[in-house]
Amino acid sequence: MKDKLIIIGASGHGKVIADIAIKMNKWQTIAFLDDDESIKASMGLEIIGKTADAFTYKDEADFFVAIGTNATREKVQEKLIAQGINVISLIHPDSVIGTDVEIGIGTAVMAGVVINSSSRIGKGCIINTCSSVDHDNIIEDYVHISPGVRTAGNVGIGKVTWLGISSVINNNINICSGCKVGAGAVVVKDITEPGTYVGVPVRRVDR
Numbered sequence: 001m002k003d004k005l006i007i008i009g010a011s012g013h014g015k016v017i018a019d020i021a022i023k024m025n026k027w028q029t030i031a032f033l034d035d036d037e038s039i040k041a042s043m044g045l046e047i048i049g050k051t052a053d054a055f056t057y058k059d060e061a062d063f064f065v066a067i068g069t070n071a072t073r074e075k076v077q078e079k080l081i082a083q084g085i086n087v088i089s090l091i092h093p094d095s096v097i098g099t100d101v102e103i104g105i106g107t108a109v110m111a112g113v114v115i116n117s118s119s120r121i122g123k124g125c126i127i128n129t130c131s132s133v134d135h136d137n138i139i140e141d142y143v144h145i146s147p148g149v150r151t152a153g154n155v156g157i158g159k160v161t162w163l164g165i166s167s168v169i170n171n172n173i174n175i176c177s178g179c180k181v182g183a184g185a186v187v188v189k190d191i192t193e194p195g196t197y198v199g200v201p202v203r204r205v206d207r
C-alpha cells in the first residue's frame with residue numbers, strides 16, 4: 001500500500017468513492033485524475049492530471065477507477081492492471097461483509113451495504129449504497145449493483161450487467177452478462193439473453 005491514492009474520475013460517483021477513501025483513513029493524500037480540463041478540484045481534493053497520466057504516478061500511488069459506466073470502467077481498469085499499476089478496493093467502514101466473502105480488486109462497497117456469507121464479488125464492481133447481496137451470490141467482474149438493490153440467496157450476475165436502483169432478484173436466479181435491469185424491476189426467472197429488462201416481473205424492452 002502507498003501513501004497516496006489517485007481516483008480516476010471526479011464526478012458524483014468519484015466524490016462518493018473519495019468519501020469512502022477518506023473514511024478508511026489509510027492514505028495521507030487523495031487526488032483525482034479527470035479528462036475534463038475545466039474541473040480543477042472536487043470536494044477540496046486536487047485534480048492532478050488526466051487518465052493518460054496514470055502511469056507517471058505508478059510507483060507513488062494506489063489507484064481506483066471511479067467511472068460509473070461499466071464498460072468504460074472495465075476498459076480503464078484493465079489498462080491500469082496491464083501497466084502494473086496497483087488498483088485497490090474500497091470498502092466503506094459502515095458496510096457489513098460476511099464470513100467467506102471474496103471481493104475483487106477495484107471494487108467499491110458503499111455505505112450501508114450488506115454482503116452475506118460465501119458470496120463472490122468480482123473485480124471492478126460497484127456495490128452501491130444500501131444494497132444487499134445475500135449468501136452464495138456470484139457477482140462477476142464490472143457489475144454495478146445500484147442503491148437499494150436486493151439480491152436473494154444463490155443469485156448469479158454476469159459480467160458488466162447493471163442492476164438499476166431498488167431492483168429485486170429472487171433466490172436461485174441467474175442473469176447473464178451485458179444486461180440492464182430497470183429501476184424497481186423484479187426478476188423471477190433467469191435472464192439468458194443480453195438486453196434491457198424492466199417492470200414487475202421484468203419484460204424485455206430493447207427489441
Ligand SMILES: CC(=O)SCCNC(=O)CCNC(=O)[C@H](O)C(C)(C)COP(=O)(O)OP(=O)(O)OC[C@H]1O[C@@H](n2cnc3c(N)ncnc32)[C@H](O)[C@@H]1OP(=O)(O)O
Pocket residue numbers: 128146147163164165180181182183184185196197198199205
Ligand atoms: C447513485 C446513482 O445514481 S446509481 C444509478 C441509479 N440509476 C438507475 O438505477 C437508473 C436505472 N435505469 C432505468 O431504469 C432505465 O430506465 C433503463 C436503463 C432500464 C432503460 O433506459 P432506456 O434504455 O433509455 O429506455 P427508455 O427510457 O427508452 O424506456 C424504454 C421503455 O421502458 C420503460 N421503462 C424504462 N425504465 C423503466 C423502469 N425502470 N420501470 C418500468 N418501465 C421502464 C419506458 O417507459 C419505455 O416504455 P415505452 O416504450 O412503453 O414508452
